[in-house]
């Protein structure tokens with residue numbers, strides 16, 4: 001097994017970091033790995049905001065409602081970025097652009113996600129740890145203001161990176177049979193039955209976030225999460241439109 005695969009199979013989210021900066025040349029390599037990532041139609045419609053300002057970090061940690069966000073040596077926010085391409089088109093005297101449509105938005109969203117994962121892979125290859133922060137979207141409106149995001153940009157996910165200061169267990173994952181299908185989607189008769197072993201395995205997993213308590217079974221976690229959507233996120237679609245995107249399909 002090569003080193004890259006070994007690292008990928010040993011992936012764990014890291015939420016506590018040593019109080020140690022990542023050397024700037026290492027950080028540049030991470031950004032280079034991000035820059036080299038594939039992008040939809042080569043449009044490179046994603047960007048990164050590196051958050052170094054302490055007060056800004058504090059505000060973002062409040063949005064996330066996760067205080068460890070503030071302590072991560074590096075905090076990156078990945079964004080959909082169609083602003084740049086619209087300006088490029090405008091400077092070429094093209095004013096009829098598709099920069100704001102749904103297709104561009106989702107292409108930019110995908111670009112941002114895979115750029116982030118390339119950086120996670122690069123970080124893990126250098127013995128760094130990371131935590132994705134979907135919680136930055138708890139108040140996307142506020143985040144857009146804090147980061148001074150112009151029209152046709154939108155936050156996707158945050159990422160904290162640093163030297164690990166904890167040693168969490170590798171989290172068990174659903175069996176491949178339930179997640180990888182051949183040629184067509186496979187529907188199972190009884191998911192709880194299929195998940196029985198995984199549920200038991202999850203019960204043996206200690207989540208460091210929960211003060212080393214055993215976690216619920218996976219199926220119980222699904223129920224809890226499905227029953228409790230985050231009300232703060234209900235406005236997100238409005239906010240995407242306020243940022244200048246038009247997610248309506250033509251003619252509706």
Ligand SMILES: Cc1cc2nc3c(=O)[nH]c(=O)nc-3n(C[C@H](O)[C@H](O)[C@H](O)COP(=O)(O)O)c2cc1C
Nearest residue numbers: 011012013015066131132133134135136157170171
């Ligand atoms: C899109 C996305 C958003 C996430 N948001 C958060 C978050 O806001 N806070 C957090 O502590 N972990 C977050 N995570 C980490 C997940 O909780 C973690 O990946 C998952 O529990 C599996 O654990 P593992 O990464 O150790 O395998 C996020 C992960 C992803 C992919």
